[in-house]
Amino acid sequence: MAPPTLLRVALIAFVVIWLFGPDVLRSTVPVWLAFVVALGLELQFFVGALRSSPRPRPDRRPQPVDRARFGYAEEPAELLLVREQGEEIWVPYSGENDEELDELIAAERERPDWEPSAPEADDLLPPALRRLLVGIAVIGGLALLLWFVDRNTGWDSLSDETRAAATQRFSREGSRIAGKPVTIRCDEAGSRVGAVQHSDGVAIVGGTVAYLAPERCLDLYRLTFKGEITSSRTARALAVLAHESWHLRGSRNEGTTECFALQSAVNLGRSFGLSADTARQMMRQQLTENQLHARGSSDYLVPPDCKDGGPLDLDPDSSRFP
Numbered sequence: 001m002a003p004p005t006l007l008r009v010a011l012i013a014f015v016v017i018w019l020f021g022p023d024v025l026r027s028t029v030p031v032w033l034a035f036v037v038a039l040g041l042e043l044q045f046f047v048g049a050l051r052s053s054p055r056p057r058p059d060r061r062p063q064p065v066d067r068a069r070f071g072y073a074e075e076p077a078e079l080l081l082v083r084e085q086g087e088e089i090w091v092p093y094s095g096e097n098d099e100e101l102d103e104l105i106a107a108e109r110e111r112p113d114w115e116p117s118a119p120e121a122d123d124l125l126p127p128a129l130r131r132l133l134v135g136i137a138v139i140g141g142l143a144l145l146l147w148f149v150d151r152n153t154g155w156d157s158l159s160d161e162t163r164a165a166a167t168q169r170f171s172r173e174g175s176r177i178a179g180k181p182v183t184i185r186c187d188e189a190g191s192r193v194g195a196v197q198h199s200d201g202v203a204i205v206g207g208t209v210a211y212l213a214p215e216r217c218l219d220l221y222r223l224t225f226k227g228e229i230t231s232s233r234t235a236r237a238l239a240v241l242a243h244e245s246w247h248l249r250g251s252r253n254e255g256t257t258e259c260f261a262l263q264s265a266v267n268l269g270r271s272f273g274l275s276a277d278t279a280r281q282m283m284r285q286q287l288t289e290n291q292l293h294a295r296g297s298s299d300y301l302v303p304p305d306c307k308d309g310g311p312l313d314l315d316p317d318s319s320r321f322p
């Protein structure tokens with residue numbers, strides 16, 4: 001397969017797997033990254049093709065297709081190109097004088113199927129540009145597919161009433177953690193949190209309103225209203241809601257806030273319908289993952305004190321952590 005074809009097949013495969021494959025891919029790799037890479041490679045192929053292959057000069061003699069159309073012999077003795085009134089006519093010529101030649105030209109004109117040859121559609125665009133346009137069309141089509149699927153399966157696809165009921169529920173649980181009435185909103189417009197900023201939620205320390213990314217809201221909604229658990233994404237969504245609620249309560253340091261959040265999220269998961277064991281298991285997993293990568297930033301790394309019996313243990317009497 002040629003590299004551009006290979007690239008397109010790979011991009012299509014990636015998008016399909018991203019949409020319908022394991023959740024871990026969706027929650028770790030932003031899909032727009034694949035589009036940026038694909039677009040860059042298409043442009044690189046285009047520039048490479050422009051540099052390496054100057055357009056061949058067109059062969060002005062009759063082509064095999066012309067011979068077939070005009071009925072010339074496969075290898076005529078000689079063909080004469082006659083220009084008249086801006087038209088070009090090929091005339092079989094074997095030493096005729098001027099008058100005979102005029103007759104030959106007239107005969108060529110009379111041929112019923114004679115027409116000035118129109119350029120083939122393929123010749124309108126250089127091949128490299130045509131390939132680039134095909135590539136951009138494939139990328140655009142996939143982006144449209146993603147948009148369509150997201151519209152019909154994402155947080156935005158839920159009715160206004162459902163979303164209002166869900167955020168009310170999130171706010172109630174958030175208020176319990178914050179120790180005061182707070183409002184949890186889902187940032188549908190993507191102006192505060194979302195894929196671009198690569199942030200799951202945002203809250204002002206000590207404030208009363210927090211915003212969650214729509215993906216997190218959807219996972220919380222699925223758990224609370226449908227009883228659906230989506231691998232580690234459900235755990236992440238619970239931890240994010242608890243994390244932002246702790247910010248509203250007044251916790252400023254990110255590591256400490258995350259440590260409190262992973263502990264509070266156990267009860268949060270239980271009130272959203274998880275068993276105590278599952279909720280605990282999920283948050284232990286989150287704690288392990290935090291210590292492994294701290295979500296790309298050491299600011300979010302929970303401090304070493306975040307352990308059973310440590311100063312950040314919210315329930316020092318219990319031997320379980322979180």
Ligand SMILES: [Zn+2]
Nearest residue numbers: 243247254257
């Ligand atoms: Zn935070």
